[in-house]
Amino acid sequence: MQSFRALVTEISSDGKATTELQNLPLTFLPTAEVLIKVEYSSLNYKDALSASGHKGITRNFPHIPGIDAAGVVVSDTSGAFKPGMRVLVTGYDMGMNAHGGLSEYIAVPTNWVVEIPNGLSTRVAMQWGTAGLTAAMAVDSLIANQVTPDKGEVFVTGASGGVGMIGISLLSHLGYSVVALSGKPELAETLKALGASQVIARQEFAEEPVRALYAMEYAGAIDTLGGDYLVQVVKRLKFGGAVAVCGMASGVELPMQVYPFILRGARMLGIYSADSPLDYKQQLWAKIAEDWSLNLADFCQEITLDKAPSVLSSMLAGTSSGRYLVKI
Numbered sequence: 001m002q003s004f005r006a007l008v009t010e011i012s013s014d015g016k017a018t019t020e021l022q023n024l025p026l027t028f029l030p031t032a033e034v035l036i037k038v039e040y041s042s043l044n045y046k047d048a049l050s051a052s053g054h055k056g057i058t059r060n061f062p063h064i065p066g067i068d069a070a071g072v073v074v075s076d077t078s079g080a081f082k083p084g085m086r087v088l089v090t091g092y093d094m095g096m097n098a099h100g101g102l103s104e105y106i107a108v109p110t111n112w113v114v115e116i117p118n119g120l121s122t123r124v125a126m127q128w129g130t131a132g133l134t135a136a137m138a139v140d141s142l143i144a145n146q147v148t149p150d151k152g153e154v155f156v157t158g159a160s161g162g163v164g165m166i167g168i169s170l171l172s173h174l175g176y177s178v179v180a181l182s183g184k185p186e187l188a189e190t191l192k193a194l195g196a197s198q199v200i201a202r203q204e205f206a207e208e209p210v211r212a213l214y215a216m217e218y219a220g221a222i223d224t225l226g227g228d229y230l231v232q233v234v235k236r237l238k239f240g241g242a243v244a245v246c247g248m249a250s251g252v253e254l255p256m257q258v259y260p261f262i263l264r265g266a267r268m269l270g271i272y273s274a275d276s277p278l279d280y281k282q283q284l285w286a287k288i289a290e291d292w293s294l295n296l297a298d299f300c301q302e303i304t305l306d307k308a309p310s311v312l313s314s315m316l317a318g319t320s321s322g323r324y325l326v327k328i
Contacts (some may be wrong), residue, residue, distance in 0.1 A: 002026065006103030007308055009051045010062045017053030019065070019309045029099060029107040033078040036087060036108065038071040039122040041101040042129035043308060043324040044162070045249075048315040050095060057096055065312075067094055067274070068129040069101025070122035071328075078110040086116040090130045090281070091274030102308055104328055114282055117289035126325055127296040128288060131162030134273040136284045136292065138163070138222045138244035139170050141269045145242040147220035149175040152238055155217070157181040158224030158249055159191050159199070160321045167222045169194045169294050179218070181205055181229070187321060190299065205232065212259050220244075227251020230268075235259075237266045246271035300325045 004026065009019040029035075050058045050065040058065070070088040073081045081087060092112045094100050099107075116125055128136075147154065154171050158164045159180035171178045172195020180191045183202035191199050206228070208214075216238040223230045224247030231254055233243050245268050260266040273281075288294075300323040303311060314320040 004104040005305065006064045006099075006105075007051070007066070007305060008062050008064055009053065009058075011053050015053070017051065017061075019051040019312065021306050026105070029105060032107040033110045034076045034081060034087075034108050034113050035074040036069065036071045036089070036106050036113075037074050038069045038101055038104055038106055038328045040070050040126035041066050041326040041328060042068045042126045042131070043311055043315065043326060044068065044130050045315055046130075047095060047100070047102070048312040050100075051309065051312045052316055059097055064099040064103045065095050066100030066102035067091055067096065068126055069094070069103075069106050070116065070125045071106075072122075074105070076110065080110045081113060081115070086122055087113050088116055088122070088125045088285070089113055090133055091276070102305060102326065102328075111278055114278065114285055117286050119293070120285070120289040123325070124296070125285075127300045127323060128166065129162075129323070130273060131323060132166045132288070132296070133281065133284060134246050134271060135163045135167040135170055135222070136288060137273050137276065138167060138246050138269075138271050139174070140284065141244045141271060142220045142222075142242055145220075145267060145269060146240070147242055149177070151219035151241075153177045153179050153197075153218050155179050155181065155221040155233060155236070156196070157221070157229055157233065158247060159196065160184045160187045161224060161249075162323045163224050163246060164222070165191070165194055165299055165322055166294070166296065168196050169296070170292060171195065171222075173292070173294055184321060194299070202229075205229070208232065211235065212257055213263070216241075216264065223247065225250040227253060228255070230254060231256040234266050234268065237264060240265045240267075242267040242269055244269045244271050246273075296323065299323060302327055
């Protein structure tokens with residue numbers, strides 16, 4: 001193998017970022033223990049930021065974006081993985097400051113690699129990807145904090161995104177009643193098909209008058225928006241309720257008082273899948289392969305590598321929805 005194909009983001013002298021498919025020598029990849037032939041990747045908002053030249057995500061260019069990859073081991077100098085083993089990589093620094101998964105090959109450290117459990121294909125693993133793993137961690141954290149189906153409804157914000165859609169589907173699969181919040185009314189029926197019993201328009205939610213506390217409505221929540229939306233969610237939690245916080249699409253500030261915490265025992269649970277311990281990721285992938293198995297094909301659009309730049313642009317513009325699976 002002398003060369004491989006990958007998406008490469010470059011920054012011109014005037015600061016403009018361009019991302020296009022290129023043929024590269026194998027020496028373009030870093031020296032790392034595990035060389036993997038990638039079969040599937042997926043697209044995430046962080047990939048869109050990297051491909052736009054965002055220095056807060058990726059410092060050095062040219063760069064191969066892609067925080068997700070699944071494929072087959074070619075070689076491993078550490079001896080931990082044998083050639084032919086099916087593996088996946090999500091998060092850590094891949095696709096940020098290390099070359100990523102939108103490529104025919106990746107070279108990564110051994111301690112970033114998870115063996116794919118039996119019963120899970122590379123394709124299905126990337127239908128989940130970082131978005132699905134984040135949703136799984138959010139659900140797992142709610143369960144660990146005694147948010148059970150009998151306690152009441154679970155509220156999911158940013159429901160038309162990858163984390164939101166998979167979160168709805170997984171919660172419904174586990175017996176929860178789910179209420180979805182979405183800014184895309186045209187996707188209401190899709191969200192109900194995934195398992196939401198009710199879909200609330202984001203604008204309607206945002207126009208509620210500001211109060212210190214609202215009526216107690218939800219046993220738990222998964223929030224991908226942050227900002228004022230997260231504040232409103234916390235104020236609606238039932239006594240002892242918890243919200244898994246895993247996004248900041250609408251803001252990073254939390255303009256609120258402490259009343260939900262000291263009067264209702266509300267809890268905020270931070271979720272960050274990228275740098276989670278490898279053994280925890282392995283536990284969750286084992287659940288995804290078995291009891292938490294879902295059919296995600298209906299809302300995962302499969303594209304080829306050459307189509308990824310246009311989808312990344314639509315993600316950045318906020319006009320995309322659901323999951324994009326990339327066949328390498």
